[in-house]
Amino acid sequence: MQDRRADHTQTPGRMLRHDTTAIDAKLVERAWDVVIIGAGPAGSTAAATLAPLGHSVLLLDRHSFPREKVCGDGLIPDALTSLRSLGLYDRVKRLGHSVDHLTVVSPAGIHVEIPAECITLRREKLDTLILEHAISRGSTFVKARIERVQQEERGGVRALVAPTGELIHARVAIIATGANVELLVPLGMVVQQRANGMATRCYVRSPVEIDRLIVSFEKEAAPGYGWIFPMGGGEYNVGCGIFYDDERCAKVNLRQTFESFTAAKVARSLMTGADSITPLRGARLRAGLGGAVLFNGGSVIAIGETIGSTYPFTGEGIGKAMETAMLAAQQVHLALEQGDTEPLSLLPALVEEQLSPRYLGYRVAQRWISKPWLTDLLAARICRSPHLTRAAAGIINETTDPRTVFTWRTLLPDWMRIGRWG
Ligand SMILES: Cc1cc2nc3c(=O)[nH]c(=O)nc-3n(C[C@H](O)[C@H](O)[C@H](O)COP(=O)(O)OP(=O)(O)OC[C@H]3O[C@@H](n4cnc5c(N)ncnc54)[C@H](O)[C@@H]3O)c2cc1C
The missing domain is CATH 3.50.50.60 (FAD/NAD(P)-binding domain)
Known part of the structure; x- marks a missing residue:
């Protein structure tokens, strides 16, 4: 140097x-x-x-x-932790819109409610x-x-x-x-x-009130996912994204996916009677x-x-x-x-050590999502088990390795898991 x-x-x-x-x-x-x-x-x-x-x-x-930066504007707990270390958390909380739940919707429409502090704030701010x-x-x-x-x-x-x-x-x-x-x-x-993902979003104003972040893997958004993030004051960031895991994904028309996602069950009532604030805009993801x-x-x-x-x-x-x-x-x-x-x-090794286990976990989760019936089964299990709901919250709060939830073992009833593995 x-x-x-x-x-x-x-x-x-x-x-x-x-x-x-x-x-x-x-x-x-x-x-x-x-x-x-x-x-x-x-x-x-x-x-x-x-x-x-x-x-x-x-x-x-x-x-x-x-x-402007095309984004869902969602700050999940890892971002809030980083903002805290910079001393910016309080200002972000004041400027943004806070929610205390995240709902993940399975392909068949099962809602998994996960307690987690999240804030939305437009990226320009x-x-x-x-x-x-x-x-x-x-x-x-x-x-x-x-x-x-x-x-x-x-x-x-x-x-x-x-x-x-x-x-x-x-x-x-x-x-x-x-x-x-x-x-x-x-x-x-x-x-x-080449980027390995693409996402698109717009802002709408709607009289329907939603007080949580929603990430949906409904079949209408497949093979991608959709989201509804409340921004406060009746404004919502609504979008969908896809990762190009295989040829099927690379050929998807994201605008059509957005249309079918917003016409499907989770987004339909929000979008009916909603005023569009901005056009749909997309950006690549790595x-x-x-x-x-x-x-x-x-x-x-x-x-x-x-x-x-x-x-x-x-x-x-x-x-x-x-x-x-x-x-x-x-x-x-x-x-x-x-x-x-x-x-x-030393930076590559440090990043690998700190981040890789979580990315591996998310990749496992992504593989599960490609099998909708399995994801539905898992969602149903999480909904019935307070222990698994806590584990799902742990994924968002980064206290649980996603690989421990996205496993066949999770599909067993609680008594069997406790009985066999303690
Ligand atoms: C539609 C969509 C929705 C998303 N939703 C979320 C979400 O809800 N929550 C979340 O956490 N993440 C979300 N993401 C991902 C998030 O936007 C990115 O992870 C994040 O912006 C990465 O930050 P960064 O600083 O690495 O890059 P960026 O935020 O992209 O910043 C890069 C900067 O580099 C500048 N730049 C580029 N080239 C040059 C150059 N040659 N010279 C000078 N400047 C240059 C650009 O102008 C830009 O300001 C979303 C992404 C997309 C596309």
């Missing part, structure tokens, strides 16, 4: 704009400790964690904020909040699209700004560009370029880890959805994007302190 220590006397917290005019010369001339590309939850969390540790952090995004937090902690933000990140021979990196061609120099680059992996390709950091290499062997690392940190099965990804950012920030801090890239090389 280039031992060109940047001075830490930057003006704390600056929000600068860069459209097609030349970038502020001072930003180009100086050597930053860290340049972070992408100011979604992953990039801004990394910036908010690194800047207070005394590192000069330049955070870049091709959009100015607030910006959430992402701006985390970005502003990063700025208030000393990061500098510039609106700029990065065209290429290059490893410098003597260590360190340079990022090429489009379309003006200025070069930004830094000791470490963090790529957090979401489902867009273009920057990883020339660095040899992509294993699978889920389940495995689609990218996290470390280029030099001074570049990747985090968040870029590395597929989003959960397979439900497409929740905000919490996990933030978690990978916190792990990365810790390793970048060590690397900068030691003037050595070795701590960066």
